[in-house]
Amino acid sequence: MRRKGVNYSKYGYIFSLPFIFAFLVFSLYPILYTAAIGFTNLQGLIPKPIQVLDNPFQNFKDLIYHNVAFRTSLTNTAILWITNFIPQIGLALLLAAWFTNQRLKIRGQGAFKVMLYMPNIITASTIAVLFSTLFAYPMGPVNSLFEMMGWSDGPIFFLQDKTTARGIVSFIQFWMWYGNTMIILVAGVMGINPALFESAAIDGANGFQTFFRITLPSLRTILLYVLIVSMIGGLQMFDIPQLFIVPSGGPDNATLTTSVFIYGQAFKGSYLYNRAAAASMIMFLIAAILSAVLFYIMRDRDAARIKKEEKKLRKAAKAAARGA
Amino acid sequence: MKRYLTASTAILLLTSVLAACGGNNSSSGNSSPSPSPSPSPSNSNASPSASNTSKDKVTINLWAFTDEIPNMSEKYKATHPDANVEFKTTIIATTDGAYQPALDQALAAGGKDAPDIYAAEAAFVLKYTQGDASDYAANYADLGLTDQMVKDAGIAQYSVDIGSKDGQLKGLGYQATGGSFIYRRSLAKDTFGTDDPATIKNEIGPGWDKFFDAAAKLKAKGYGIVSGDGDIWHAIENSSDKGWLVDGKLHIDPKREAFLDLSKKLKDNGFHNDTQDWNEAWFADMSGTGKQPIFGFFGPAWLINYVMKDQVKDTNGDWAVTEPPTGFFWGGTWLLANKDVAKNDAKKEAVAEFIKWVTLDTSDTGLQNYWANGTMKDGEQGTKDSVASAVVMAKSNGTIDMLGGQNMFDVFVPANANASGKNLTQYDESINSLWRDQVREYTAGNKNRDKAIADFKQQVKDQLNIDSE
Amino acid sequence: MANMERSGTVSRGINKTMIYIVLIFLALLSILPFWIMFVNATRSTPEIQSGLSLLPSTHLSTNWNVLLDKSFDPIRGFFNSLIISGAATLLTVYFSSLTAYGLTVYNWKMRQSFFTFIMCVMMIPAQASAIGFYQFMYKLHWTNNFLPLILPAIAAPAVVFFMRQYLLATLSIEMVEAARIDGSGEFYTFNRIVMPIMVPAVATQAIFAFVANWNNLFMPLILLTQKDKYTLPVMVSLLRGDIYKTEFGSIYLGLALTTLPLFVIYFLLSRYIIAGVALGGVKE
Known part of the structure; x- marks a missing residue:
């Protein structure tokens, strides 16, 4: 060659x-x-000579063992990511399947695709303001709606209740990003060899079968991308929790994510740069471990899958040849 | 994808570190930061030369977070045509916390682009006058602005206290934000038989016991006394004996701790509409369109002129101000000068003149006279505001339609005098929001009193590394 | 047989109705914030503070005047934003595609370790690399300069990863080899043959990158302190002023003005997404 x-x-x-x-x-x-x-005593606004701590890992130790808020923030981040990612990937997959389904031929799908991505265009601070207006207490559009429909006896303090506050933050994240995920998945589906769909159609597979047997497996590489990028994005979730509720991370630290925590360490008046840096590094370690695990699992299967697919393809080609 | 967003936001983190780094830079070398070539070659030779004959203008770097002070500098140039000065303004909004990191950086870096005059808001002024960044600020005395001048202008004591470190004045404001109680005349007549400020003052105060007696009377008539617990918080915060920090440890002043109980009392008895400040429902209560009519609001003059004026709608003219049950202040802007301006006589003089005009000039052509009477723009009736100097207010006319023609300065002169500036710390903004969050947890019934206090202490420790006593 | 087909079409019809209902609902949810933003741009501050409304008001010109009064220069802001976002986006998609191509097509010794390296880079929290960045730019005297906002876009690990995954799925080595046989140089092959294949991926990533750069507030806010360098979001953030007397109407107008060009560019680029680029380059 x-x-x-x-x-x-x-x-x-x-x-x-x-x-x-x-x-x-x-x-x-x-x-x-x-x-x-992260290993030094760098704190405070006015520069002092920086020294490495006697125990270089003191900051890390303090964070992990003594800082309740930091541990809470890790849990919150996990909760908020999972509760927004699962519906997000679910809806995005569903939409991608609809939009790429040749038999459905959804009309105006171009317009829909464009519109569904739109929440991502607007800045997070605008969205935060909008949603806190929507869920305002004791008067606000959502509360009025609930009262009108008879769903609640009195006004609900959505942003003071941990569950609803988390739910709303999660929903905003979901709503801002599902269009983005959908576009990536659609692009992925378009990269799938049309012959696969054709042979599936010849075999008489219905929409569900095509989706689960052909589309989903072929999307593995793109799904891996979405998964990892979203996980890293989720770990770094910042804008909405920071801007949406006063105090940021409230109520009672229910939406305090790790990024908000780190930001607070450096900015809420104490200038704990060393602790912020140490927390950043812990976050990096977590992201690296999780991603490595994900990547390893997915890639192994991936390789196997490709081999299988090739076989299938060859079979299909043979079958097609025979049919001809 | 998401990385972009978070990346951008998190950048903030670095910016304050750089204050530290910037300091290292200047000590290690000559890295005076020159944000790319400034287009004014005229000031390049503004070195202190013995001959003061040069007609070169003095360039003052002015840093602010709104265009309020830059507008004043325009007015200053218009009214002082012979002033040999040019302002180079940098405005960075406090939005998203961007102002302080940038200012800290510029102060630490020094050099010819360092801020000469900078503004600080009540929420963070302590950091610049008494806290970590106070070393950058010049003493007013070194600029030739003496304590006698402050006394002569009748500047509110709280404002001086906040602007001083160890008795050395470093910052003053043009506004005074002493708080009043702003109430509905019609509800006052219905409940107390009169709307006279002097009488109402004694109905609602002094002290919180009398205030709650009044609340009960109002409730009997179907009125709430305030809109939400945030309304009384500002009054409580600034009337406590001690601030959040005593000897570097978290201290919960009994008066601030009492906020837990007062807030609960308001909620349990339905004395308020359970609103939060700056929310839809809070604004609705200003026009009496909330769940129950609300008697009044705690606030300084700016609340009347900048916020309520446009919100009162049909209740315009039905309002009056009186002294609150306890003295307090809320908000305000202080002006500081970089201590390095003293190194250059021409600059020092120019800076001092401007600061004097803004903060201490009580004449008819001083800024505060324009500010108090709403005459910043010629021929246009602007917004009247309470100013720092009692002397100026005494000769100004503070009558306002919304207050039914009452002269608000009659109340704000004593209100400014009664406010205390001795219980602030540079952590107030952060600690307050944690505290109010826990108070809401308690009043909403999510946790008991002790747990709320314990969680508050834990959060302050976790987030600010401040132990409690 | 015919019966079955008919029942199939009927159930598909019902399904389709459901699908349209869901899509329309989602589309409305997407439009809502924009509608509210544009409506708020025509409302006065007290009106905005008294709650949401879906009907425009009459204060557009007042808000416009406040806007101009506050040293808001939409034209200059637009061009500054356009230069930064445009350049950063171009760099991101081009160099990421190039890197991804290098990672997929060539068999070089360091390939696997370089890819692992990019994965690691992607996992670094933004917070981590942010802390020292400004200090460095400051040392370089690159404040009030667009370069620190543009050049880092060359290294966009997430985009490289995406492009690589896309190439793995769509590019056939045979095509590259055919080009080589025709005497095409490697750069020429990449620019003329591979880039066109990557259009769907490039268009999607370009939209993401452009939107993110356009809306980026913090870095420009801190790096660009001179008025004539401000980007649109920085100008809007300056409108906010202090909380005591915020002109919300003019802020929303400013936001709306910031979003409009983004809209235009988004719709231009999105044509690639809608059209669904011909899959002609896909391997057999």
């Missing part, structure tokens, strides 16, 4: 160079800086 024995592998390096260069310049230095701070 090679033409005159040219070795193309050097292009792999060349094509990756800009990325590496930009990363080294704009990210690595700041990251190392942060990592280093």
Whole structure:
């Protein structure tokens, strides 16, 4: 196949160079800086000589063992991510299936696709203001609606109740991002070999079968992407919890995510940069471990799946050839 | 995807670290930060030269979080055509906490682009006058603004207390935000038989016991005394004997702790409409369209002029102000000067002149006269506001339609004098929001009193690293 | 047989109705905030404070005047935002595609470790790398400069990951090899043959990147302190002022003005998504 024995592998390096260069310049230095701070006593607004702590891991120890709010924030982050990601991926998959289903031929799907992504265009602070107006207490649109429909006896203080407050934050995240996820999935479905769908149609598979047997397995790589990016995004959930409820993270720390916690460490008046940095590093470790686990599991199956698919494809081709 | 958003927001985190780093920079070398070439070559040789004959203008870097003070600088130039000064303004909104990190950075970095005059809001002014960043601020005395001038202008004591560190004045405001009680005349007549401020003052105070007696009387007539518990919080916060911190430890002043019980009492007896400040229902109570008519609001002059005026609707003219059951203040802006301006005589003079005009000039051409009478813009009747100088207020006309023609300055002069500025800390904003969150948990019945206090202490420790006593 | 088909179409008809109901509901939910934003742009501050409304009011010109009074320069803001977001988006999609291509097509020794490296980079919380970034820009004297807002876009690990996954699913090595046989250079192959195949992926990622850059507030807010460098979101944030006398009407007008260009660009780019790029480049 090679033409005159040219070795193309050097292009792999060349094509990756800009990325590496930009990363080294704009990210690595700041990251190392942060990592280093975590082991020091850097606190307070006015610069003092920075010293590495006697026990370099003191900040980490304090956070993990003595800081109730930090542990709460980890739990909250997990809860808020799971409760928004499951419906989000579910709805996005459903929509992607609808939009790419050749038999359904949904009219105006272009317009729908465009509109469903729109919540992502508006800034988080605008959305936060809008939703706190919607769920205002004791007077507000949602409360009026509930009263009109007879669903509640008196006004409900949505943002003071832990469950509803979390639910609303979760819903906003879900609502802001399902369109984004859907677009990625649709793009993924479009990359699936049409021959697979055709052969499925020939085999008389219905919509459900096609979706679960063909679409979903072929989407694995894209699903992995969505899963990991969303998980990392979820771990870093910041804007809505920060801006939506006063105090940020309230009520009673029910929506305090790790990012909000970290921000507070550095900004709520005490300038605990070292603790903020240490917490960032813990977050990094968690993200790395979770992603590594996810990636490992998914990739193994992925490889197996590709082999299977190839077999299937060959079979289908054979069958088609025979049929012809 | 999500990374972009969070990445952008989290950037904030770094910005204050850089204050620390910036400091290191300047000590390690000459890295005075020059945000790319400034287009005014005229000020490049503003070095202190013995000959003061040069016609070069002095450039003052002015940092603010609204266009209020920059507008004043325009007015200053208009009224002082011979002032040899140019303002280079930087406005960064306090929105999303961006102002302080940027200001801290610029102060720490120093150099020719460092802020010469900067503004600080009540929520964080302590940090710049007495707290971590107070070392950057010049003493007013070093600018030639003496304590005698402050005395002569009749500046409210609380404002001076907040602006001073160890007796050295570092910041003053142009507004005074001493609080009053703003009430509905018609409800007062119905309940107390009169709407006379002098009488109502003694019905609702002094002290919270009398206030709650009045609340009971109002409730009997079907009225709430305030809109929500946030309304009494500002009054309670600033009338406590001690602030949140005593010797570096969290201290819950008995008067602030009592907020738990007062708030519960308001809620359990239906003395309020259970609103939160700045929400729809709170505004609705200003026009009497809430669940039950609300008797009054606690607030300074700005609440009347900037907030209520447009919200009272049909109840315009049905309001009056009187002194509150306990003195307090709410909000305000302080002006500080960088201590480095003293290094350059021309600059020092220009900075001092401007600050004096804004904060201490009691003449008819001083800023506060314009501010109090709403004459900042020529020929246009602007908003009248309570100002820092009692002298200016005494000669100004504070009558307002909303108050049925009452001269509000009659109340705000004593209100400003009764406010205390001695119980603030630089952590107030954060600690207050944690405290009010736990108080709401308690009044909503989600947890008992002891648990609310314990959780409050734990959160302050977790988030601010402040132990409790 | 015919019967079965008919019942099939009927149930499909019902299904379709359900689908349309769901879609319309979701679409309404999506439009609502924009509608409220545009309506609020025509309402006065007290009106906005007294609650939501779905009907426009009459204060548009008042809000407009307040806006102009507050040194809001929509034209300059628009161009500043456009330069930053446009350049950052181009860099992100082009270099991410390039890197992804390098990762998929070439068999180089460091390939696997480089990919693992990119995965790790992606997992670094934004907080972590943020802390030192500003300090560094400050040292470089890059404040009030657009470069620190544009250049870091070259390294966008999540986009690289996406592009790689997309290439894995769609690109056939045979095509690249065919191009080589035709004497096409590697860069030429990438630019002329591979990029067109990647259009759906590029368009989607470009939208995400553009929106994120356009709405980015904090970094510009802190890096750009000169008036003539402000982006639109920075200008809007300055409208907010202090809480005591916020002109909400003009803020919403400012927000609406900020969103409008985004709309236009979004709709232009979204044509690729709607059209669903021809899958001609897909492997056999």
